[in-house]
Amino acid sequence: MQLIKDGAIIADEWTALADEDALPATGPVIVSLDRFKLEQNLLLARKDKLGIRLKSGEAPEQIKDFLDRLALVALEFPAYRNGRAFSYAYLLRERYGFKGELRAVGAVLRDQFNYLARVGFDAYEVRDNITPEIFKLSVSAFEHDYQPSADSKPAVLSLRQRRLAAQKAT
Amino acid sequence: MYRYDEFDQQLVNERVAQFRDQVTRRLAGELSEDEFKMSRLMNGVYLQLHSYMLRIAIPYGTLSSRQVHKLADITRKYDKGYGHFTTRQNLQLNWPALKDIPDLLAELASVEMHCIQTSGNCIRNTTSDHHAGAAPDELEDPRVICEVIRQWSTFHPEFSFLPRKFKIAVSATEHDRAAIRVHDIGIQIVKNAAGEIGYEVWAGGGLGRTPIIGKKVGDFVPREDLLAFLESVLRVYNMFGRRDNLYKSRIKILVHEVGADEIRRQVAAEFKEVKARGTLQLPEEEVARIRKYFAPPEFETLSDDVPEINAAAAKDKGFADWLKSNISAHKQPGYTIVNISLKPVGLTPGDCSADQMDVVADIAEKYAFSEIRVAHEQNLCLAHVRRKDLYEVYTALKAADLGTPNIGLITDQIACPGLDYCNLANARSIAIAQRLSERFQDIEFQQKIGRLHLNTSGCINACGHHHVGHIGILGVDKKGVEYYQVTLGGAADETAAIGDIVGPAFTEGEIVDAIDTIVKIYLDLRQGDEIFIDTYRRVGVQPFKDKLYAAH
């Protein structure tokens, strides 16, 4: 596995801690929601960055009060047909205003990157055969989108309204 | 009808390119079948018994003559010269080669058509009333909002990997011809006391293994909020719908398990948030832009009274029969709706040859403003025909074997492809439908029976809508042998009901006689001008049970 962030392959600075792993003294760690609940004070007291990993079924509402203390939220895709985390991502970005890294982990396919990027993911754990070129091809498959989402692209609706306004102006 | 602007066209073109790349990667072995399956299903490509199958989207069942001519060409060039119209108002090709599908899609794109989201766990083709724009009691043309929904749901980033498929239907008349109560979401267009148009939203209906009638979740959603409301329902479903069991993953199970009141509460809470955000508010300019495409054609001022039609009917019995069943009332005087039956005796319900497609397209061009509709009952329809042209239209249709006078009668059957084509099927359904149409082919007997919906499915997935047939037939497999179970009393309209199982299943050899017996029992019991479903609702299942199984 490798990490693509903002379209490039980068070294992963984060340590994904299993629940039984000892908490390292320093360095950014990603913990499960269960562990976060158990060791919340300890984890928040550390100086280094903290990330939480949510399983499918663990709605982000449970961590919304801590989002300003989190630098990363990882959302699990247990199977590529399981699209629950698309809603989680959208809510984290659009409703709870999460600005940190939103990382897709688990079963995602290259033909899903465009959907993932649109709901607000900016980092992806991917198979080793995914290159930045492939990633770019996937996310740029469609220039415009019909509906607004968590990306910054204007939806077709807004583009049509702009065109209409321009027509009126001339 | 709606025409693509540059954004619509670009998106469809980009989809063709994307799918071409996916097919190339699949054939080169870079993409495993398992990975490819998700992509091909999002584009309507299935693997069936004999070959691949391609499902072409026909948004809300509306086509132009130009599009129908193109479909005819495509079936000749890439398939075996025919297609199958489905209960989602789509068209299926039974024999396309995977390697040809990208070229086929490019041809479709050239007439503003596609196969996007005709399969997969996403929002499917939104269906509607095939009489849209012509029905006398319609509150507004439902296709305007269908097109709004089509665009919103196309490649929706959040709702393309739902727990299961998701079907939406819209009706703008009180009499529901779109079966909205057996959809994941059904939308009934309504008017309030102040005369404003709004949308009543039903959720959690569906057929399949667990047939359920939908529950009302929104009483009067204003137009500007409709997308926000739909997004709220979909988000609740995507977050909380079950993913542990394929058979329990439709929204109907969520609504059923959580309860309608709790779903209403969750949707209302979500709707409040979505609405407050405001990004999904539907601008009136956009509605107006789309509405322009559905403006009524330029009707002539005509009278409903056309003596020459009566004269022709007096001379031509076939025409007289056809007028009795295949014509529906139109809102404009002097015009009528022509329903074209795709249920000739002994052939496949919903099948249409390339030559027939060309004939229908030509007739539509000459007599019906170049517009063709697909009905969810697997028929076609010309929405605006001058009454005075009816005999010419009938004659032209009849010459192409499209003049069967049986709309709404017992031989106007819905049947899924069944085991003759489908990989999921347990038993044949077309073959049964054919034998039933042969048994009941006497048109006068059909007219005597009156309106009766006879629907057949070849497996529990219920693509043949057997649960909502007045009489339903379900094919089952017992150790490699076909058996048929009968349900009675189903209905798909505003009185929607799920049929009751009448008793043990019949063999392939017995099923036609069993249906014959049911019809005879009904004719014996019927009072006045009751149709089958009225009689059934009055007397219940018992009289049918008694006689049907007494003979055994």
Place this chain on the structure above:
Amino acid sequence: MAQHSRKGAQFQAVTANRLLDGIVVYLTKNDDWSESLQDAEVAEGKEAADALLARGALFFEPKNLVIDVYLFEVEQTDAGIRASSVREIIRQAGPTVRKDLGKQAELDGVHA
């Protein structure tokens, strides 16, 4: 989905659909795929059937020529190989409601 083989089926053959065009094919003795059931290799007993299926599966992965490879029950008669279930009879012949289409219109040796 309808049943392919009864438990304890004596004779079985391997079928699949061709990747390029989806057409129904059968695994032959020479490790080819034929459109005709009459060319199929028939395995007797479970062990032979499993071995036949394993050979067929190689053409799915890694060879990438066919998809949906599986065993189904057949009978051996004087007139040739016969599929046992309605489903497999239809697959080797074509739709029963369109006799002009599919293998029944193109090949010798199909059966009803």
